[in-house]
Amino acid sequence: MKAEIITIGDEILIGQIVDTNSAWMAEQLNLNGIEVYQVTSVHDDHEHILRAFADAESRADLILITGGLGPTKDDITKKALCDYFQCGMHRDEKTLQQVIERLSKRNVTINQLNKDQALVPDVCTVLQNSNGTAPGMWFEKDDTIFVSMPGVPFEMQGIMVEEVLPRLRKNGKLKSIYHQTVLVYGIPESMLAEQLDEWESALPSFVKLAYLPNQLMIRLRLSAYGNDMEELKALVDQKVRELEQLIPNNIFGYNNDTISGITGKLLQKTGSFVATAESCTGGNIAHLYTEIPGSSAYFRGGVVAYSNEVKMAALGVKPETLEAHGAVSRETALEMVQGVKKALNTDYGIATTGIAGPDGGSADKPVGTVWIAVSGKQETVVERFVFHHNRERNIQRSSQTALNMLRQLLISEMKSELK
Amino acid sequence: MKAEIITIGDEILIGQIVDTNSAWMAEQLNLNGIEVYQVTSVHDDHEHILRAFADAESRADLILITGGLGPTKDDITKKALCDYFQCGMHRDEKTLQQVIERLSKRNVTINQLNKDQALVPDVCTVLQNSNGTAPGMWFEKDDTIFVSMPGVPFEMQGIMVEEVLPRLRKNGKLKSIYHQTVLVYGIPESMLAEQLDEWESALPSFVKLAYLPNQLMIRLRLSAYGNDMEELKALVDQKVRELEQLIPNNIFGYNNDTISGITGKLLQKTGSFVATAESCTGGNIAHLYTEIPGSSAYFRGGVVAYSNEVKMAALGVKPETLEAHGAVSRETALEMVQGVKKALNTDYGIATTGIAGPDGGSADKPVGTVWIAVSGKQETVVERFVFHHNRERNIQRSSQTALNMLRQLLISEMKSELK
Numbered sequence: 001m002k003a004e005i006i007t008i009g010d011e012i013l014i015g016q017i018v019d020t021n022s023a024w025m026a027e028q029l030n031l032n033g034i035e036v037y038q039v040t041s042v043h044d045d046h047e048h049i050l051r052a053f054a055d056a057e058s059r060a061d062l063i064l065i066t067g068g069l070g071p072t073k074d075d076i077t078k079k080a081l082c083d084y085f086q087c088g089m090h091r092d093e094k095t096l097q098q099v100i101e102r103l104s105k106r107n108v109t110i111n112q113l114n115k116d117q118a119l120v121p122d123v124c125t126v127l128q129n130s131n132g133t134a135p136g137m138w139f140e141k142d143d144t145i146f147v148s149m150p151g152v153p154f155e156m157q158g159i160m161v162e163e164v165l166p167r168l169r170k171n172g173k174l175k176s177i178y179h180q181t182v183l184v185y186g187i188p189e190s191m192l193a194e195q196l197d198e199w200e201s202a203l204p205s206f207v208k209l210a211y212l213p214n215q216l217m218i219r220l221r222l223s224a225y226g227n228d229m230e231e232l233k234a235l236v237d238q239k240v241r242e243l244e245q246l247i248p249n250n251i252f253g254y255n256n257d258t259i260s261g262i263t264g265k266l267l268q269k270t271g272s273f274v275a276t277a278e279s280c281t282g283g284n285i286a287h288l289y290t291e292i293p294g295s296s297a298y299f300r301g302g303v304v305a306y307s308n309e310v311k312m313a314a315l316g317v318k319p320e321t322l323e324a325h326g327a328v329s330r331e332t333a334l335e336m337v338q339g340v341k342k343a344l345n346t347d348y349g350i351a352t353t354g355i356a357g358p359d360g361g362s363a364d365k366p367v368g369t370v371w372i373a374v375s376g377k378q379e380t381v382v383e384r385f386v387f388h389h390n391r392e393r394n395i396q397r398s399s400q401t402a403l404n405m406l407r408q409l410l411i412s413e414m415k416s417e418l419k
Numbered sequence: 420m421k422a423e424i425i426t427i428g429d430e431i432l433i434g435q436i437v438d439t440n441s442a443w444m445a446e447q448l449n450l451n452g453i454e455v456y457q458v459t460s461v462h463d464d465h466e467h468i469l470r471a472f473a474d475a476e477s478r479a480d481l482i483l484i485t486g487g488l489g490p491t492k493d494d495i496t497k498k499a500l501c502d503y504f505q506c507g508m509h510r511d512e513k514t515l516q517q518v519i520e521r522l523s524k525r526n527v528t529i530n531q532l533n534k535d536q537a538l539v540p541d542v543c544t545v546l547q548n549s550n551g552t553a554p555g556m557w558f559e560k561d562d563t564i565f566v567s568m569p570g571v572p573f574e575m576q577g578i579m580v581e582e583v584l585p586r587l588r589k590n591g592k593l594k595s596i597y598h599q600t601v602l603v604y605g606i607p608e609s610m611l612a613e614q615l616d617e618w619e620s621a622l623p624s625f626v627k628l629a630y631l632p633n634q635l636m637i638r639l640r641l642s643a644y645g646n647d648m649e650e651l652k653a654l655v656d657q658k659v660r661e662l663e664q665l666i667p668n669n670i671f672g673y674n675n676d677t678i679s680g681i682t683g684k685l686l687q688k689t690g691s692f693v694a695t696a697e698s699c700t701g702g703n704i705a706h707l708y709t710e711i712p713g714s715s716a717y718f719r720g721g722v723v724a725y726s727n728e729v730k731m732a733a734l735g736v737k738p739e740t741l742e743a744h745g746a747v748s749r750e751t752a753l754e755m756v757q758g759v760k761k762a763l764n765t766d767y768g769i770a771t772t773g774i775a776g777p778d779g780g781s782a783d784k785p786v787g788t789v790w791i792a793v794s795g796k797q798e799t800v801v802e803r804f805v806f807h808h809n810r811e812r813n814i815q816r817s818s819q820t821a822l823n824m825l826r827q828l829l830i831s832e833m834k835s836e837l838k
Binding site: 358 | 446
């Protein structure tokens with residue numbers, strides 16, 4: 001089954017809001033084995049909407065429409081639907097009762113605009129909106145299903161979950177589908193593609209691989225469509241294990257994992273705590289930990305040592321070290337990581353010192369130069385990197401790289417403990 | 420001039436990513452007086468892409484295309500463009516050189532996939548991509564302009580700002596337009612709308628006011644379209660001064676100002692430094708400072724005191740205080756802010772301690788409870804807030820509120836010094 005999504009409203013086209021509705025609906029449909037063929041965002045314009053309906057019908061079996069409903073929108077979508085299906089409107093009594101109940105709860109006296117929300121095209125099946133006053137509407141034309149929903153995200157989501165998906169399931173329109181996403185770090189996309197080329201071309205036709213790179217990592221998404229869920233699950237999981245064999249050192253997690261979250265789980269396993277000593281990353285690593293609920297179980301705190309005074313006062317970095325090697329150096333990074341472990345009494349530490357840019361670079365220490373040190377119960381690792389991005393991305397890359405170094409240290413220490 | 424946006428790639432259609440590119444491009448085009456008629460997201464499918472091109476050409480004068488470029492995308496967009504404009508491809512030497520330079524910087528050995536990135540359709544003008552390896556491409560067909568850009572947001576944004584918008588301006592495709600954005604904080608949108616109602620309805624027809632609320636503030640954007648730039652500028656600037664009269668206490672900045680940046684400028688003026696002591700905001704405030712180039716001129720550093728141990732060891736918070744009042748209390752916030760000023764030797768300090776959630780709340784200290792203290796040369800202010808959002812937003816709101824408290828403190832101290 002092929003679906004299309006039509007969002008109606010100027011907000012998206014003037015860039016005032018990001019179209020999160022389409023992403024949510026597309027994900028729901030894909031999770032249920034329905035391929036989304038196109039997403040179209042159109043103006044609050046009658047003719048334009050009718051054209052979008054016709055175009056979509058020529059390509060898709062299921063058309064989900066959001067927006068352009070409700071009093072302030074002048075119910076432009078409803079009028080377009082009546083035109084498209086050549087029918088009139090009538091008042092749906094059940095909907096009217098719900099509008100009255102909902103508004104009286106909020107002590108709002110009902111007016112004509114509210115009453116008109118209960119007007120629905122004659123040929124539609126009304127879908128309950130348990131979160132608002134504008135109902136959803138279900139149309140069937142030949143073999144195509146049209147569904148119109150309000151644009152308010154939680155109202156649309158309620159109607160999708162409570163009404164639309166159950167109906168599609170009942171009509172046997174939902175295929176089985178299984179996804180796994182493998183998170184890859186520390187290898188350029190082109191190199192990864194080369195390494196996986198053979199493996200990828202050997203994938204069965206009903207298994208799709210998507211490369212989803214962002215600034216921090218590459219997400220490899222495996223999707224299998226079919227009828228036997230168990231079979232799909234077994235196959236995709238096996239393919240994931242094959243990937244683990246092919247790029248053992250680049251996979252750091254799965255699905256919605258983050259590097260900070262993964263190190264957090266490893267720390268919790270061993271009952272250890274980590275502390276951060278950040279110069280160039282300026283608190284971003286601490287932020288990446290503390291944005292995780294429950295991170296106080298393994299993140300004790302940190303020092304943002306943005307000036308040399310703080311490096312010395314709070315972390316015990318020696319003046320001679322700063323004098324001899326400078327703040328951006330192996331020696332300073334090492335003293336920072338040892339200092340923060342001592343000061344905050346933790347088994348693990350992360351330290352960063354570098355030049356995020358745009359200024360402050362020199363010939364031997366160009367902008368983007370970062371020294372990162374991570375230290376654990378036995379090992380301490382320090383490494384130099386040179387990132388070639390703008391300030392914001394250099395900070396993000398440095399933070400993720402430092403977290404990944406801690407991840408690798410934690411794993412190697414756990415392995416050596418198992419010996 | 421009418422524009423359409425076409426995004427190519429399955430990521431959006433499988434709901435893996437939200438289409439932020441279209442919102443960003445739509446905003447840029449609107450800022451330059453170009454109306455966006457439709458946004459279309461299509462599959463990595465040759466026929467489908469060609470159809471989208473033709474449909475868009477039938478409606479628009481400017482067609483912006485993102486995605487479907489790059490090694491693993493099999494450059495499907497490039498092939499479609501060659502078909503559409505009936506031309507072949509050739510290697511662009513300048514682009515190839517840039518690809519080689521960029522990859523060698525990252526010590527990546529160039530492979531065939533990388534080389535192919537320098538292949539471009541014969542009839543296009545190559546647009547420099549200063550942030551990546553896939554170039555932008557500019558086509559003109561009759562009176563319609565097609566621009567193809569990679570889908571990676573910061574690469575697309577760079578090409579738009581450095582290449583596309585300047586060319587449109589040069590070709591006289593951009594109307595004269597003047598914007599000023601006033602940043603408003605600490606007043607609900609509905610109340611603001613009420614206060615500005617009369618003033619807004621008195622605006623001349625060629626001046627548009629847009630409310631652009633986000634999680635942290637409301638951006639009021641004044642846009643004037645016309646022919647005489649000087650006239651537009653004078654009028655909009657006057658309207659901004661009127662706004663300053665109407666809501667003197669809620670305007671904290673203009674255009675791209677951030678609260679952290681504004682406090683930074685004020686600190687620099689007075690030659691002072693600030694330090695942060697963060698519990699519930701977990702380093703986010705330090706991050707908001709250190710992401711600003713040159714912030715070392717006024718931000719000395721901070722302590723992320725996520726555990727009581729750190730509050731005591733690094734900030735000198737008394738055990739009795741934590742015992743008697745708890746970590747989330749006026750008394751702890753005050754000792755934290757005094758402690759960090761002392762430890763990091765600064766005139767100004769910010770301290771936050773609270774419950775970001777989702778867990779950890781109680782009857783008298785519900786989730787979202789935050790104590791914020793700011794301290795300066797003369798004054799110290801401490802205040803309790805209860806935010807009703809999820810963890811991420813509570814952290815952001817707490818950070819922005821703390822920075823705004825410092826801003827107000829700085830202003831009041833500067834005023835008192837002028838007396």
